[in-house]
Amino acid sequence: MIFLEVLAGVIGGIVGGMGMGGGTLTIPILTIFLSYEQLQAQGINLIAFLPMSVVALIIHAKNHLVAFKQTWLLALVGSIFSLVGALVANHISSGVLKKLFALFLIGLAIWQLVVMIKNHKKEKEEKLNNNENNSNIKK
Amino acid sequence: MKKVKKLHIVLFGALIGIINGFFGGGGGMVVVPLLNKLFGMEQKKAQATALFVILPISLVSTIVYMCYNSIDFKSGWPVIVGIILGGVVGATLLNKLNNKVVKGIFIFFMFLGGIGMLIW
Structure with missing residues (x-):
């Protein structure tokens, strides 16, 4: 059991470390395969995210990749409203929370797929344009 | 910006x-x-x-x-350890894998996870 739990964490962690939103895989793995309650799975995901992201943030800040000035208000407002979200999550049934999370995942997946296809099309067009420009220059 | x-x-x-x-x-x-x-x-x-x-x-x-x-730290600690280990691996893998393929697989599993959670 412990081995499976570590494995579930590693899978979710790898995806998270690659910057694709690890919780979105860790949580379903925990609820579907290891019969975690939804709220419990969310809590585990939250607490594991903290040390990982502190380290990553320090590295990114050193590389001057973090736009603190433009986004501190976003972080502040988000933190205040996360109180509301977290309080509600702790007051509704875990079953309902699970179904809502499932819908959230499906929605995210469809949205990401649409974005990916759009980006792919854009890249293709850009390549075509570049090729045309190059051939025009040659003429 | x-x-x-x-x-x-x-x-x-x-x-x-x-x-x-x-x-x-x-x-x-x-x-x-x-x-x-x-x-x-x-x-x-x-x-x-x-x-x-x-x-x-x-x-x-x-x-x-x-x-x-x-x-629940008592029963959840192996998952937490796993996530942190995996996070390090993921961060080092980031630049070595074809991102589009990985992303496609990820989206597929995310969708599957959502359906699975609706059913079970």
């Missing part, structure tokens, strides 16, 4: 906070495209800055979950 209206920042901040607090994650997947499109940040910067936005949000959520005893 684009100049963004304060009202928009407040509205999106509220949305991200509620989502991440309610679902215990997933906010980052909304923040990155938001920084990308609304703030006009390039992808790498958007991903790094998203961490700065989500970290305090997750910290507040974690404290609330703790107050309700919803974080």
